[in-house]
Each structure stands twice: as structure tokens, then as C-alpha cells.
Amino acid sequence: MLSIGNLSKTSGVKVPTIRYYEKIGLIAPADRSQGNQRRYEADDLKRLIFIKHARDLGFHLDDIKSLLTLKEDTSCPCSGADEILTRHLSDVRNRISRLQRLEAELERMSHCEGECVAECSVIESLADHSHCLYEH
Amino acid sequence: MLSIGNLSKTSGVKVPTIRYYEKIGLIAPADRSQGNQRRYEADDLKRLIFIKHARDLGFHLDDIKSLLTLKEDTSCPCSGADEILTRHLSDVRNRISRLQRLEAELERMSHCEGECVAECSVIESLADHSHCLYEH
DNA sequence: TATAATAGCTCTAGTCACTATAGCTTCAAG
């Protein structure tokens, strides 16, 4: 049996975050010691590591909840899981291209030759979108 | 004089957002009509357009606040503005590379040949980071 | 001028995924 601190160290998930996950129902209410402290076993650790990994990969908590539900029933078709991943992947790709347009824009703005604010190309570019390369 | 609705249409910033910006002190409290409705003039519109553009470019509100303060005093050296932009640009670049590593990881996971959850490569990959290409 | 539709007002609470704090209790090592 693990204390919440040990579960935290082993999983890499912070203690308040574990309690938060319990509160929102992402993990089941933990067993308690006689003094009312949370106690965990191997299965809880596995579930938490799954959650941590999916979070590190950028999945939303409600998608993670769905994935965990799917995972329970090993006879289920996995198309649901594949669909969540595909959606997330295209979301990540959208964010990348949006950020790349941003990068180009900021890069363009960053070559300021001025000395004072009146002639600063950064301020000027921010004030006037018509100098921009893209829509944002 | 513009009503808040017209200011909103002209600037592209939603009405509740304008009120929110006033509340947090990003824009000055507006003049009021006899019936206590907000009234704006050209300068307010310019400031709001600046804010909108900077937000579209991903700047944080407190950086925008600093940029606006700098912008007021046209005789100031602009190194402060340039520094804010440089910091933001490197932040954007970090996010891009993080997301690109994520994309590669998710792409790798997405080729599931299985039928049911028991043999789903998505679920399997999420459960076990050791298959991953990168740290996250 | 009366009325009705639209727009505006304030205030509160909700979003997401945590994080921080305060004030208390339990546990484990020495």
C-alpha cells in the first residue's frame, strides 16, 4: 500500500493533483488508513501513470476519462480510442500551423532599427495589422 | 461617440471582453451617457485595436499593458518593447517544437491495426511511455 | 407620442487543469 506522497513520487503526479483527480471522479475515491489517510495499490498507480502519460501528450481530461472507460472493457472495438487520438492529432497540427504563422509574423516584427518608441517597428507593427503577412 | 456595441463591431473585440478589459484596468473607465451607458471616442478605438492585434499575436495581457505604457511615452527607448517581443517569440518557438514532438508521437501511435481494445496500439502506447520516441 | 425591439447595465458564476494557502491531524524516526 502506497501513501499519496509515494504514489506522487512514483507516478510523477503532484499530490494536490491526485486529490483533484479524485474530486472530479477521474480516479476512484481511495481507500483510507485508520487515521483517514489515502492508501493506494498497484492498480491505482497504473491508472495514474496512464493519465499522466496522456496528459503529457496533451489529451484533455474528459478524453482521458473516455479512454479509461474504453480501456476497462477489453472486448470493445477500439475505434472510439482511435477517433479520440485522430481528433487530438489534428488539433495539435492546427495549433502548430497557427503558431508557425505567428512565428513568421513576430520574426518579421523583431528587426527594430529604431532607438525610441516613436520609431520602433515593434510598436508600429502591433498598432497596424496591414503590415502583417497573414490573418490571425 | 461610439456605443460599446459599435466599438465592439469596429474593433472586433466582444462587448463583454471590453467591459472585462475596463475592469482589469487595461483600458480606462469609459465616459458615460446620461443613462449611464459607455461612450467611446477615436482614441479608445485605437487603443482597443492595438490590444486586439497583440492578443491575436498571442501576447499576454500584462505584456500588452506594458507595451501600451511604453507606447505612451514616445521619447522612451524602445528596448523594453523589443525585449517583450523577443521573449514572446522564443516562447512561441518553444511551443512549436514541443508540439512537433507531440505530433510525431501521436502520428506513430495512430496506426492501429487492432480490432478490439485488447489489441489497440493507441491504448497500449498511452499505457507505456517506453515505446515513445521522445520525453515529454 | 406610445410601444416594442434592441442594446446596454451590474453582478455572479462557470470554464480548464491545476496551484496555493490556512488551519488542522496523523504518521514515522530517533
Added chain:
DNA sequence: CTTGAAGCTATAGTGACTAGAGCTATTATA
């Protein structure tokens, strides 16, 4: 047996809005 670390609950804060309730002002038409 004492002490300090770790755990407990509950509440509030983060950023940048967004939604809703319940009210009032403005404006266009009849």
C-alpha cells in the same frame, strides 16, 4: 515521547474570457 514531515479539508486564485439573470436605456417604427 517528542518532533518534524506528511496528510487532511476547504476555500480561493490563476488567465482570459464567457454565460446568465434581472434590470434599464435607447431607438425605430406605428
